[in-house]
Amino acid sequence: MTDAALETPGARHAAAVRRIAAKRRVALAVPAAILAYLVYVFFAFDIPGLAERARLDNAATLVADSYSHKVHVTRDNRSGEITVAKEGERKGTFPPEMEPDWIARDDGGARVALEDGHEVIFGPDNTAVYLHPEVGRIEARASRADGVEIGRAPETLPDWVSYSSARLDIRTDAGRLTMTRSRTEAYRYFFGWELFWFTLDSPYYDRTPAEILFGPRLDEARPNLVGAWADFWGNNVWRHADVAWAMLETILMAFLGTFGAAVVALPLGFVAAKNFTPLMTLRFGARRVFDFLRGVDALIWTIVLSRAFGPGPLTGALAILFTDTGSFGKIFSEALENVDDKQIEGVSSTGARPVQRYRFGVIPQVMPVLLSQVLYFFESNTRSATVIGAITGGGIGLLITQAIITQKDWEEVTYYIILIVLTVMAMDWLSGILRRRLIKGDAG
Amino acid sequence: MADLAAPADREPDARGAYLALTRRRRLYSGLTLLIFVVLMASGFAVADGRNAGSFVDGWRNMLDFPADVVAEAWEKRAEMPALLWRYVPALIETLNIAALASLLGFFGGLGLSLVSTQGLAPFPRLIPVFRRIMDVLRALPEIVVALVLIFIMGSGPVPAMIAIALHTAGALGKLYSEVNENADLKPVEGLQSVGASWGQRMAYGVIPQVAPNYLSYGLLRFEINIRASAILGFVGAGGIGYELRNSMTFGLGKFDEAAAIFVMLFLTIVVVDQLSSQLRNRLTQGREIAP
Numbered sequence: 233m234t235d236a237a238l239e240t241p242g243a244r245h246a247a248a249v250r251r252i253a254a255k256r257r258v259a260l261a262v263p264a265a266i267l268a269y270l271v272y273v274f275f276a277f278d279i280p281g282l283a284e285r286a287r288l289d290n291a292a293t294l295v296a297d298s299y300s301h302k303v304h305v306t307r308d309n310r311s312g313e314i315t316v317a318k319e320g321e322r323k324g325t326f327p328p329e330m331e332p333d334w335i336a337r338d339d340g341g342a343r344v345a346l347e348d349g350h351e352v353i354f355g356p357d358n359t360a361v362y363l364h365p366e367v368g369r370i371e372a373r374a375s376r377a378d379g380v381e382i383g384r385a386p387e388t389l390p391d392w393v394s395y396s397s398a399r400l401d402i403r404t405d406a407g408r409l410t411m412t413r414s415r416t417e418a419y420r421y422f423f424g425w426e427l428f429w430f431t432l433d434s435p436y437y438d439r440t441p442a443e444i445l446f447g448p449r450l451d452e453a454r455p456n457l458v459g460a461w462a463d464f465w466g467n468n469v470w471r472h473a474d475v476a477w478a479m480l481e482t483i484l485m486a487f488l489g490t491f492g493a494a495v496v497a498l499p500l501g502f503v504a505a506k507n508f509t510p511l512m513t514l515r516f517g518a519r520r521v522f523d524f525l526r527g528v529d530a531l532i533w534t535i536v537l538s539r540a541f542g543p544g545p546l547t548g549a550l551a552i553l554f555t556d557t558g559s560f561g562k563i564f565s566e567a568l569e570n571v572d573d574k575q576i577e578g579v580s581s582t583g584a585r586p587v588q589r590y591r592f593g594v595i596p597q598v599m600p601v602l603l604s605q606v607l608y609f610f611e612s613n614t615r616s617a618t619v620i621g622a623i624t625g626g627g628i629g630l631l632i633t634q635a636i637i638t639q640k641d642w643e644e645v646t647y648y649i650i651l652i653v654l655t656v657m658a659m660d661w662l663s664g665i666l667r668r669r670l671i672k673g674d675a676g
Numbered sequence: 677m678a679d680l681a682a683p684a685d686r687e688p689d690a691r692g693a694y695l696a697l698t699r700r701r702r703l704y705s706g707l708t709l710l711i712f713v714v715l716m717a718s719g720f721a722v723a724d725g726r727n728a729g730s731f732v733d734g735w736r737n738m739l740d741f742p743a744d745v746v747a748e749a750w751e752k753r754a755e756m757p758a759l760l761w762r763y764v765p766a767l768i769e770t771l772n773i774a775a776l777a778s779l780l781g782f783f784g785g786l787g788l789s790l791v792s793t794q795g796l797a798p799f800p801r802l803i804p805v806f807r808r809i810m811d812v813l814r815a816l817p818e819i820v821v822a823l824v825l826i827f828i829m830g831s832g833p834v835p836a837m838i839a840i841a842l843h844t845a846g847a848l849g850k851l852y853s854e855v856n857e858n859a860d861l862k863p864v865e866g867l868q869s870v871g872a873s874w875g876q877r878m879a880y881g882v883i884p885q886v887a888p889n890y891l892s893y894g895l896l897r898f899e900i901n902i903r904a905s906a907i908l909g910f911v912g913a914g915g916i917g918y919e920l921r922n923s924m925t926f927g928l929g930k931f932d933e934a935a936a937i938f939v940m941l942f943l944t945i946v947v948v949d950q951l952s953s954q955l956r957n958r959l960t961q962g963r964e965i966a967p
Contacts, residue, residue: 266779273776276769277833285830294827481726488719491712527946531907531917532938535924539741542728549723618817619907626727629819633911636823649820656815 297642301426302408302419305335305344309358309374309415314342318426320417323469326432334420344418346407352418360416362402362409372400372411380411425643427469434463470644475631479651481545482627483659485620486613489552494606497557501564502590508568518561525558530616534623543625551620552613563605564598571597600670607663607670614659618652628652749935759936763919767940770915773837773908774901780837781844781901782894788845789852790878795861798874813846822908836913840904844897855889856882888959895952895959902948906941916941 304320307313316331318324326332334345344352351363362370367390371383379397386395394401400411408419430437435450436459444456451459465473502508504518534551541547576593584592621629632648635641724731749756791797792806818839825835863881872880883890909917916937923933 269775269779273772276772277776277837279834282829282832282834285832287828287830291828294824481723484719484723488716488723491716495716523946527942527949528938529903529906529941529945531903531910531920532941535920536741537734537738540729540737541731541734544727544729545723546720546727546731546734549720615815615817619819622819623907623910629817632820633823636820636827639827645820645824649816652817652820653812653815657811660811660815 294642296421297640298646299425299643300421300423301643302421303332305342305352305354305418305420307354307358307360307416309413312340312358314354318432321469323431324427330432344420346404346418346420348406350404350406352407352409354416354418358416360409360411360418364404370402374411374413374416376413379413425470425647427467429467430460430463431467431469436460436463470647475628475648475651478628478631479655482548482617482621482629482652483614483655485545485548485552485617485627486610486659488549489617490556490606490610490613492549492553493556493560493609494602496553497560497564498602500557500561501568504561504565505568507571507573519565522558522561522565525554526562527558528554530555530620531623534620538624543630545621545626547624548617548620548626551624552616556609556613559609560606564602567598567601568594604667604670607667611656611659611663615652615656745931745935745938748929748931752932755932756936759933760940763916763933763937763940766909766914766916766919767944769833770905770909770917771902771944773833773840773905773913773915774898777837777840777844777905778894778898778901780841781848781897782890784841784845785848785852786890788849789856790882792849793853793856796856796859796864796878796882810846810849813842814850815846816843818843818904818908819911822913823911826912831912831914833914836905836908836915839908839913840901843904844901848893848897851893852886852890855886855893859885892956892959895956899945899948899952902945 301319303316303318305314305316306320308315314337316326316335318326331337336343336345340356341354344354346352349365353361353363355361357373358375359371359373361372364370369383370389370393373381373383375381380395380400381397382389382395382400389395392403398412400409402409407421410417410419427437430439436444436456439447439450444450444460447456450456453459454462500518500521504515504522506515509515509518530551533554534547537550537554538547541550571594575597576589579589579593617627618629618632621627622633623629628648628651632645632652635644635648720731729737788806788810791799792803792810794800794803797803797806818836821839821842822835825838826832829835859882863885864877867877867881905913905915906917906920909915909919910921912918912921920934920937920941923930923937
């Protein structure tokens with residue numbers, strides 16, 4: 233609309249009214265469109281069905297496992313043998329002399345004290361009793377012929393007991409007792425991750441830091457500090473050394489990928505920049521290469537590359553390198569198109585050759601911008617490297633997906649998540665510092 | 677005369693100091709470059725050593741797999757349009773995951789950014805808390821959140837959507853709070869003086885100033901989220917990534933399907949990239965005022 237049309241006050245008023253009406257329509261239409269989309273997605277994603285599929289008991293196990301562990305007292309109902317093990321694992325089995333004091337063995341059986349005065353008694357002839365301070369005794373017996381039998385009518389059982397002839401499961405806040413034909417198992421829960429520092433076979437297990445640092449030698453052969461470090465680092469349940477390597481591999485993938493991409497993209501960026509490459513076809517070609525590298529998603533690069541190189545950190549690094557070469561090429565060429573020609577002219581007026589012109593006329597201008605972009609990508613690629621590692625099979629991404637797929641070692645998953653989050657946050661902080669220094673121009 | 681002599685005396689010093697400074701700077705940048713080269717080379721050697729296949733061997737096989745895929749796709753080229761059509765629903769699911777995650781992440785980021793910007797936050801003491809929350813949201817890899825949620829909710833699009841939305845909220849929250857810091861506070865003060873509540877001050881004083889930047893970053897995020905949603909599909913969250921994994925695990929014989937998915941994913945990403953970059957340009961450079 234031209235100025236002439238807005239000359240009369242009447243016309244201005246009419247225009248203003250139209251604009252306000254249009255804005256009002258937009259203000260109503262946008263929320264309506266969002267709402268309509270949400271309704272569509274609600275059904276497309278089958279949210280009503282989700283409520284049925286969701287397993288909240290899985291969520292409860294996961295949360296409990298992530299900060300606590302349980303000790304299993306297990307009786308093999310065929311041999312009558314009772315073992316005590318952390319998380320029921322072979323590596324966490326207590327040797328007889330180290331068994332905790334809340335388990336009292338007696339002839340052919342054992343008394344297991346749970347929390348809050350609850351108790352489980354493993355009796356002779358494959359019987360077991362759960363002693364609840366308020367509800368009283370729940371007696372049960374397992375046999376090959378009759379399965380699991382209990383000492384009271386099933387209707388009178390409280391709702392935290394589930395019972396069938398194949399399986400009895402008593403769950404309280406104090407602990408848990410399960411009984412099947414082949415085994416009887418009592419659980420007691422403890423706060424913290426089991427065996428995180430030392431395994432049961434280490435002399436440093438269950439010692440306080442003061443004892444290790446200042447106490448007498450726990451292992452005659454080695455000084456305490458050396459021995460403790462060796463046993464911690466070589467902990468075969470948590471495998472700290474492997475985890476550290478995996479984390480390092482992930483960072484390495486991000487580092488090689490990001491900086492490798494920057495090195496490859498810099499010369500290509502010159503080719504794609506209007507003011508450095510007058511030749512149209514060359515420029516066009518370089519730009520299409522960038523578009524292709526970016527358009528073929530990191531997922532596809534990962535798959536293609538892992539076919540050629542197999543799983544490992546190199547594959548991940550190359551996948552990041554390919555994708556980011558495209559992104560960097562685009563960013564670099566745009567930055568190069570915005571350089572100030574005066575500096576280049578100044579340098580060439582002193583008789584500089586082309587290479588010197590780039591080195592002294594262009595690079596100092598664009599370097600801070602480019603480096604700060606590269607650092608920004610490095611930080612976000614640390615996180616991407618986890619994801620790529622999960623697909624190609626390398627680094628911490630592999631460890632964490634394996635731990636999740638086994639669906640029982642949630643404490644390890646928690647440990648890895650904490651490590652990843654801390655590492656990414658540290659990278660974020662570090663690259664932030666470096667970027668601020670670059671922009672201020674302290675670093676030459 | 678003495679006045680003129682003084683600068684002449686200082687000149688050699690200044691020149692020497694300048695040259696020394698230049699030399700030192702050159703030494704430092706040379707050293708930095710050297711360290712960088714050593715780090716890259718040794719890092720490459722370590723990565724190469726820990727990889728299943730080495731770089732030198734793999735390099736020659738690089739084109740084998742794409743060649744297989746292309747050969748098989750070419751052989752069955754007559755069926756290609758039908759295949760492409762078959763994967764449209766999966767592609768729409770992937771796009772829906774990305775779109776909904778971007779939408780929810782947008783509102784999450786909006787809220788987080790307002791409560792963590794100095795001068796706008798209703799509870800200034802809680803700013804560091806909200807910032808740390810955003811840091812954690814950004815640092816959590818989507819794949820981890822998605823896999824944990826799949827364990828709880830069963831596989832499907834919702835876990836992936838939630839995982840991406842959480843990350844988006846953290847990432848956008850940080851960007852938006854940087855945008856907010858540049859917003860003019862005068863309208864906010866004006867609104868406060870007439871007794872506007874916190875919500876009204878934000879809605880009428882801040883949002884109109886920052887909306888174009890918000891939308892532009894939001895669109896960029898949508899682009900990124902499409903890629904993320906394809907990747908999450910690959911680990912079991914549905915959509916086109918899931919189909920891709922199925923055809924990949926089958927191997928030779930289904931590579932025509934893989935090719936169809938590659939083509940669709942590539943085209944989608946390029947088209948969305950182009951559309952969103954045009955839209956973003958319009959948003960940030962302003963459009964002519966419509967009559």
